Amino acid sequence: MVRPSETAMFLLLVTFVAPSLASNILYPVESESRELRTLHGLWNFKISPLSNQQIGFDKKWYAERFETLGDYWKMPVPSSYNDISTNSTIRDYVGWSWYQYEFYVPKRWTDDQLNVFLRFGSVHFKSIVWLNGQLCVEHEGGHLPFVGDATRFLKYGESNLIVVAVNNTLRPDTIPQGYTKSRTTRTSIQKVIEYILTSLITLIILV
Ligand SMILES: *[C@@H]1O[C@H](CO)[C@@H](O)[C@H](O)[C@H]1NC(C)=O
Numbered sequence: 001m002v003r004p005s006e007t008a009m010f011l012l013l014v015t016f017v018a019p020s021l022a023s024n025i026l027y028p029v030e031s032e033s034r035e036l037r038t039l040h041g042l043w044n045f046k047i048s049p050l051s052n053q054q055i056g057f058d059k060k061w062y063a064e065r066f067e068t069l070g071d072y073w074k075m076p077v078p079s080s081y082n083d084i085s086t087n088s089t090i091r092d093y094v095g096w097s098w099y100q101y102e103f104y105v106p107k108r109w110t111d112d113q114l115n116v117f118l119r120f121g122s123v124h125f126k127s128i129v130w131l132n133g134q135l136c137v138e139h140e141g142g143h144l145p146f147v148g149d150a151t152r153f154l155k156y157g158e159s160n161l162i163v164v165a166v167n168n169t170l171r172p173d174t175i176p177q178g179y180t181k182s183r184t185t186r187t188s189i190q191k192v193i194e195y196i197l198t199s200l201i202t203l204i205i206l207v
């Protein structure tokens with residue numbers, strides 16, 4: 001039995017939310033009215049020290065070029081840094097990591113008054129996206145696409161800086177669920193992180 005309030009909520013969702021989502025989350029394909037730009041490539045990548053997970057937010061890494069901050073890596077996107085790095089600190093890293101990339105969009109996109117969306121195929125698990133230092137979109141949930149409206153944050157015909165903060169910490173209430181735990185091995189006193197679910201980070205960014 002559906003209560004009236006639930007019916008009202010459902011109608012509200014269908015009327016206002018569904019059409020706006022449907023218009024944005026279209027699968028990215030070229031057409032006579034749509035252009036596609038992929039941001040696949042080698043991104044700058046940097047992890048926050050485990051002792052200070054907030055440092056990136058406090059020091060505004062979302063507006064800084066990692067070249068000026070140091071201790072950063074080139075990381076292919078899409079890929080999972082936990083899967084491909086030979087550096088054990090990065091391979092076993094769980095927490096806030098940061099990605100950034102510079103790209104250009106043509107000036108005619110603004111002359112033609114086009115709407116531009118950033119589409120992420122999957123970012124695992126929690127992500128926050130800034131474009132030119134401004135918050136563009138936030139998302140929670142691995143393995144699902146999401147979009148952010150980039151139209152008003154972009155610089156047309158100039159260099160753009162996109163920065164993505166990613167937190168791959170899994171909990172029993174995240175989707176997918178999981179957890180990480182530390183244990184001391186018999187052969188070493190080193191602490192290792194045990195992955196219950198593999199933490200796949202795949203950034204597929206399409207403008
Ligand atoms: C591994 O990566 C961390 C984080 O970027 C870095 O501080 C450390 O120097 C790296 N270790 C090696 C052996 O390159």
Ligand SMILES: *[C@@H]1O[C@H](CO)[C@@H](O)[C@H](O)[C@H]1NC(C)=O
Pocket residue numbers: 053094095096126167169
């Ligand atoms: C993100 O990372 C921190 C520190 O590693 C953790 O405590 C937190 O639960 C994580 N998850 C989210 C959704 O922020």
